[in-house]
Structures are given as C-alpha cells and as structure tokens.
Amino acid sequence: MFQLLVTLFLLLNCYTKIQTTEILDLDIISYEDLLQANPKALQILHEALHTKGIVGIRNVPGYKETYEQFITATKTFNAFPETIKEQYQPNRAAGDTFLGYEIGKEKFQRANGEWVIDDLKTSYYALVPNSSQNKWPSEVNLQDPFETLGMIMAHTGKLVMHTIGLLTNIPEFDLTQNPCTGRMLYYRKSADNINPYWCGAHFDHSLFTAILPAVYFVNGEQISEPFEAGLFVRTSPENSFKKIVADDMNVMMFQVGEFGQLMSNDRIRATEHRVHKATGAIERYTVALFFNAPMDTPVYSSSTLTADVRYGTEKACTFRHWHEASFKRYVVQENE
Numbered sequence: 001m002f003q004l005l006v007t008l009f010l011l012l013n014c015y016t017k018i019q020t021t022e023i024l025d026l027d028i029i030s031y032e033d034l035l036q037a038n039p040k041a042l043q044i045l046h047e048a049l050h051t052k053g054i055v056g057i058r059n060v061p062g063y064k065e066t067y068e069q070f071i072t073a074t075k076t077f078n079a080f081p082e083t084i085k086e087q088y089q090p091n092r093a094a095g096d097t098f099l100g101y102e103i104g105k106e107k108f109q110r111a112n113g114e115w116v117i118d119d120l121k122t123s124y125y126a127l128v129p130n131s132s133q134n135k136w137p138s139e140v141n142l143q144d145p146f147e148t149l150g151m152i153m154a155h156t157g158k159l160v161m162h163t164i165g166l167l168t169n170i171p172e173f174d175l176t177q178n179p180c181t182g183r184m185l186y187y188r189k190s191a192d193n194i195n196p197y198w199c200g201a202h203f204d205h206s207l208f209t210a211i212l213p214a215v216y217f218v219n220g221e222q223i224s225e226p227f228e229a230g231l232f233v234r235t236s237p238e239n240s241f242k243k244i245v246a247d248d249m250n251v252m253m254f255q256v257g258e259f260g261q262l263m264s265n266d267r268i269r270a271t272e273h274r275v276h277k278a279t280g281a282i283e284r285y286t287v288a289l290f291f292n293a294p295m296d297t298p299v300y301s302s303s304t305l306t307a308d309v310r311y312g313t314e315k316a317c318t319f320r321h322w323h324e325a326s327f328k329r330y331v332v333q334e335n336e
Contacts, residue, residue: 024233037163055254056252062148063153069148074285090102100126124146129175146184161173179292181206187277202272204290207259207263207291209288210253212252216284232244255273296319
C-alpha cells in the first residue's frame with residue numbers, strides 16, 4: 001500500500017508539472033542554409049539569438065553519428081567504479097584547474113538567495129582541439145568520439161558566431177591557439193525530488209555555447225525526454241522559464257554567454273537557463289562546448305554586466321579576469 005501511495009504521489013507530481021510547463025519554440029535552420037547564407041534562414045538565426053537566446057542548426061554533417069558514438073563511450077565510462085573514474089580527477093593541489101572527471105563541483109544561487117550545489121551532475125572536461133593537458137581514460141576510448149564531436153561543434157559554432165557578428169572584435173579567432181572547453185554532462189538518477197533541478201539557473205560565463213539534445217535512459221534503455229525534464233530557458237528577468245523541446249538528434253543548439261553579451265554591448269544578451277530533473281530513476285546525458293575568447297582579449301563594454309563585480313573597476317576587462325572571477329564565484333571550494 002505504501003509503495004502504491006508513493007507511485008500515485010509521483011504520478012500526480014509529474015502531471016502537475018506537465019500542466020504548468022510552458023514551451024519556448026526552438027527556431028531551427030539547416031546547416032546548408034547557414035553555409036550558403038540564405039537570407040531567410042539568417043533572419044531566423046539573428047532573431048532567435050536576439051529574442052530567445054537560443055537557436056538550432058539541423059543536419060550538420062557527421063554530427064548525429066558521432067554523437068551516438070560519444071554517448072556509447074560515455075555510458076561505458078560512467079558505469080565504471082568510482083575508484084577508476086577518480087583516477088582522472090584534476091589534481092588542484094598540483095595546479096590542475098578543471099580538466100578531467102568531476103562530480104558536484106558547481107553551485108548556483110536560487111531566487112531566495114540560497115546557494116545550492118548541483119550534486120547530481122557529473123562532468124568530464126577536455127580541451128578541443130586535443131591538448132597535452134587533457135586527461136583520457138585508458139579503460140575506454142572516450143578521446144576519439146569526444147574530440148571528433150567537439151571539432152564538429154567548434155567549426156559549426158565558429159560559423160554561427162561569424163554570421164551574427166560576435167567575432168567582429170576578435171578577427172583572428174584560431175581554434176588551435178584558442179581551444180574550446182568541451183564538457184561531457186551526465187545527470188545521475190535520484191529518487192529524491194526535494195531538489196527539482198539537475199542544474200540550477202545560471203548564465204554561461206564564456207563567449208558562446210554549443211549544446212546538444214539530451215539522451216535519457218532507464219535501466220540502460222533509451223527513452224524519450226520526460227516532458228517535465230530538460231533544458232529550460234528564460235528570455236528576460238520578467239518572464240518565466242520555458243522548456244526547450246529538443247528531441248531531434250539531428251539538431252545542434254547554440255546559446256550566448258556573458259562575455260558575448262559584454263562584447264556586443266548588450267546587443268545580444270546571455271541566455272539564462274537551467275535543467276529540470278526527471279521524476280524517477282532516469283539518467284540524462286548531453287555534451288556542451290564553451291567558446292572562450294582569447295584570454296588577454298580586452299573588452300571596453302557599455303553592457304549592464306559591467307556593474308557585476310567580476311568586471312572590476314577599470315574601463316576594460318579581459319576574458320582571463322572574467323573567467324577566473326567566474327570560477328571563484330561558482331566552483332565549490334574544498335572547504336564547502
């Protein structure tokens with residue numbers, strides 16, 4: 001009887017979430033139209049990033065097949081015992097910053113002022129293109145699909161940024177000299193639904209972000225995205241968070257980071273987003289790629305973000321300063 005009551009409670013809770021979930025339509029253009037600069041497609045691209053902060057690109061060559069290979073390798077890695085996975089953690093005491101395996105190392109502030117740690121979020125970070133700094137597991141070939149997928153995302157994102165004018169002040173945006181940060185994301189299942197979020201509301205602090213549709217599993221079997229779960233976006237502080245329906249594995253998504261907002265003087269605003277947790281024992285996989293400005297790139301901005309303490313008191317702020325200040329704000333310290 002108790003189990004039946006718990007099941008009914010979860011079903012009722014899920015139904016309530018579905019009834020109150022608002023949808024934000026994802027505007028999508030084809031990769032071919034982006035490449036050929038189709039005027040109608042470019043208009044959709046600009047309007048989507050300016051008004052919603054997110055856009056989708058469909059049918060990027062080689063993307064879907066590589067993503068499937070990446071998910072297979074990631075599932076294999078995450079199934080290993082913690083003793084194996086922990087070998088690939090960054091050694092911060094030795095000066096390592098973030099590359100490799102990580103669990104629950106981010107915190108975000110709720111509307112009530114409380115700071116909450118995303119303790120169900122597992123990450124694996126690597127630089128794209130590949131770097132000698134990267135840590136790769138020997139037990140499974142995670143490197144090849146990670147790097148191949150990351151480069152597909154990087155080249156597509158660079159094309160989008162050029163198209164919307166986000167690289168106007170960075171004419172020499174060379175991926176080999178200025179690598180992106182790739183992040184495998186695995187959200188662990190949990191029967192505890194006190195915290196409704198896998199990832200708290202935040203803005204990416206970088207220039208731009210590529211993010212892929214999430215893949216969900218129950219007992220190793222892939223399922224469709226639960227309606228109450230997934231990526232939610234808020235287009236302005238006055239609006240509520242709305243769900244992005246991202247169930248097409250052929251679509252790659254892009255959103256704006258805070259440094260992109262700084263460089264565009266608020267012409268394009270950073271995308272506030274969070275990830276809602278699925279009800280029940282459901283696991284979620286995805287991957288993000290963060291585009292960093294060259295570390296010593298100065299920005300002389302008139303953005304509202306200059307009021308943020310991370311910007312500092314000088315007229316200009318470098319990406320290095322913004323990046324390091326963001327890490328200090330959001331990364332969980334050893335004594336926390």
